[in-house]
Amino acid sequence: MSLPNEPRRRRADDPEWDARLRRVAVKVLRLCDREHPADAVLRGVLAEERGLSRSEGGEVAQMVFNFHRWRGWLGDDQATADLDSGVREANRLEARHSRSPSSFTDEELIQRSVPPWVVSEVEVTPSWARSLQSPPRLWLRARHGKRDALARTLYDVVPGATQLCPDALEYQGQTDLHRTPEFQSGEFEIQDLSSQAVGHLCAPAPGESWWDACAGEGGKTLHLSDLMGNKGMLWASDRASWRLKKLKQRAARARVFNYRAAPWEGGVRLPTKTLFHGVLVDAPCSGIGTWQRNPHARWSTLPADVQELAAIQLQLLCNAAAALRPGGRLVYSVCTLARAETTGVASAFEARMPGMRPSNLPVTLDLAAASPAPHQLWLRPGDFPGNGMFVSAWVKAS
Numbered sequence: 073m074s075l076p077n078e079p080r081r082r083r084a085d086d087p088e089w090d091a092r093l094r095r096v097a098v099k100v101l102r103l104c105d106r107e108h109p110a111d112a113v114l115r116g117v118l119a120e121e122r123g124l125s126r127s128e129g130g131e132v133a134q135m136v137f138n139f140h141r142w143r144g145w146l147g148d149d150q151a152t153a154d155l156d157s158g159v160r161e162a163n164r165l166e167a168r169h170s171r172s173p174s175s176f177t178d179e180e181l182i183q184r185s186v187p188p189w190v191v192s193e194v195e196v197t198p199s200w201a202r203s204l205q206s207p208p209r210l211w212l213r214a215r216h217g218k219r220d221a222l223a224r225t226l227y228d229v230v231p232g233a234t235q236l237c238p239d240a241l242e243y244q245g246q247t248d249l250h251r252t253p254e255f256q257s258g259e260f261e262i263q264d265l266s267s268q269a270v271g272h273l274c275a276p277a278p279g280e281s282w283w284d285a286c287a288g289e290g291g292k293t294l295h296l297s298d299l300m301g302n303k304g305m306l307w308a309s310d311r312a313s314w315r316l317k318k319l320k321q322r323a324a325r326a327r328v329f330n331y332r333a334a335p336w337e338g339g340v341r342l343p344t345k346t347l348f349h350g351v352l353v354d355a356p357c358s359g360i361g362t363w364q365r366n367p368h369a370r371w372s373t374l375p376a377d378v379q380e381l382a383a384i385q386l387q388l389l390c391n392a393a394a395a396l397r398p399g400g401r402l403v404y405s406v407c408t409l410a411r412a413e414t415t416g417v418a419s420a421f422e423a424r425m426p427g428m429r430p431s432n433l434p435v436t437l438d439l440a441a442a443s444p445a446p447h448q449l450w451l452r453p454g455d456f457p458g459n460g461m462f463v464s465a466w467v468k469a470s
Contacts, residue, residue, distance in 0.1 A: 093128060096121055097135035098155045110136055110368035138162040140367035141205060144184035169205055181205060186363070189375045193410040194360060199454030200409075208365040209457055212241045212249070213263040216298045226254050233457050235436035237268045242457075258326040263291050265458030266361070266451045270354065270405045271295035273433050273449065273463050278303040280349040285309050285336065285392045290319030292354055297328045309336035309343050338388050347397035355385040357406040357413050361460020364453055382412040389421045393428060396468040401431050405463045409452065414462035418448065422466075431467040 096117065103113045114136055118129045142162040143151055150158035168175060181201035190196060212229065214222040219239045223229050228247070232240025241260070249255050249262060271292055276282050278301040284293045287308035297306050308331055310316055316333045323331060334343035358378050363370050385406065393402055404421075406413050422428065430447035442456065443449045451461040 089128075093132050094135065094156055094159050096124070096132045097139070097159050100132070100136050101139060101155050101159070104368060104372075106372045109366075109372070110140060111366070134166075135159050135163060137367055138166045140371065142166065143367075143371055144186070173202065173206070176202075176205070178202075186370055190360070192375070193378055193412060197452075197454065200452060200460075201454075203454035204364050204367075204370075206364070209265075210243045211263060211265045211268065211458065212243055212260045213237075213268050213295065214239045214241060214260050215258075216301075218259065222254060222259055226252065226260070232265060232268075234265070234269070235438050236272050237265055240265055240268055256325070261291065261294060261322075261326065263295065264365075266407065266456065266461035267291055267459070268295065269449075269451060269458070269461065270352070270403070270463060271299055273405075273435075273465070274299075274350060274352055274401075274403050275434050276300050276304070276350055281305040281307075281346060282350045282352065283307040283309070283344075283346075283348045283392070283395055285351055285353050285395075286338075286355055286388065287315070287319060287333075288354070289315050290322050292352060293319060293331060294322060294326050294328055296352070297323075297330055298326075300330065302328065302330050304330060305346070306331040307344060307346065307348075308333045311335060311337050338384070338391065340391050340394070342391070342395050344395075346395070348395055348400055349397065350401045350403065351392050351395055352403045352405070353385075353388050353392050354405045355381075355388050357381055357385065357408040358410055359407055360409045361407040361451075361453065361462075363460075365459065378408075378410045378412050382410075382417055385413060385417045386420050386424070389417070390424060393425055393466075393468065398468055398470040400468050402428065402466045402468070403463065404465070405461060407459050407461050409450075409460045409462070414450075414464075415448075418464045425466075427469045428466040429469060431465040433463065433465050 100114050100117045104110045114133055139159055139162045142165040145165055146158045146161055150161055178198035182196050182198065185201045185204045186196060216239055219241060223241060228245025229241040229243050232242060254260060274296060276296050276299050280300065281304060282296055284296060287293045287310050290308060293306065293308040308319055313335055319333060336343045358373050358381055359369055389404055396402060432446040433449055435443045435449055442451060447465050449463045451458060453460050
């Protein structure tokens with residue numbers, strides 16, 4: 073479906089329209105910075121533009137994301153002043169990569185796909201660097217045990233690539249999934265494969281009590297409820313009330329009824345006196361594991377962000393642990409690969425909280441190599457077809 077006031081149909085070789093789309097992309101790029109992420113700016117600019125069809129808006133989006141994906145290959149002037157030249161060069165690099173990914177060497181990708189400071193926090197492997205320059209995959213989560221039934225009614229889907237996520241489907245079509253009857257009736261959620269893995273690693277049982285302490289808009293809350301069969305008690309918290317309002321809307325569509333929402337600032341004062349069988353702390357992080365999907369963040373994230381977030385993550389873990397009953401499990405997940413935010417936080421937590429013991433994760437055999445310790449799991453893009461994710465778990469001493 074086209075946007076209102078759609079102009080004449082654009083020819084594939086129309087340089088006038090190519091130039092116009094580049095001008096819109098440049099407008100977006102000039103407005104992007106640390107406080108204004110590319111995806112949010114893009115939505116705003118496209119809403120203001122008159123006469124662009126949906127497909128042309130998609131082309132503008134592709135130009136913006138190409139620019140940030142290939143920014144490490146652009147000259148200083150192309151990346152800051154002559155943005156039109158930068159967009160054209162990024163488009164050329166994207167087309168070359170689509171035709172021949174092997175024309176880019178491992179060394180070149182490692183050096184240019186991320187800013188130099190990253191190597192002090194992350195091992196930049198050839199597989200990760202190559203994944204960063206490739207389009208991300210789109211994952212759906214069917215209701216628990218209903219994946220095959222959904223696949224029969226929803227076109228252009230294939231089963232997931234890991235035993236850990238038995239309800240996952242990869243979507244390879246072009247339809248707006250939010251408009252499908254299956255989405256409207258709550259038969260599936262759009263959820264990255266690594267995010268789905270976190271729910272299965274929590275392994276909540278029907279009738280248990282769980283707290284999603286950093287719920288955001290509720291993707292993992294909805295998954296925990298589904299795994300619990302909508303039975304038991306589930307609390308969801310976030311510091312932003314607007315996110316909890318979004319969770320309420322999503323829960324209604326997904327027919328989730330066994331949850332309560334309450335704000336939590338992350339301090340020692342908890343939102344409830346309930347002691348839980350399990351607590352999930354899906355903590356705010358630098359998002360380095362999402363850079364394939366969000367290339368602008370590669371160039372707006374700073375080393376200081378990583379250190380500041382690591383301190384916040386440790387405090388969240390220590391405070392949330394107080395909500396566990398004896399024998400309860402604490403699961404920590406972050407979509408980052410930075411050492412300070414992953415093993416650094418985990419080690420500091422264990423040193424500060426001697427009453428918490430490592431708890432083995434239910435890792436499936438196909439992911440055994442990604443679990444260097446029984447209570448930890450690394451999901452690395454390039455080796456795993458989802459966002460980067462680190463998970464660690466502990467149990468409270470009885």
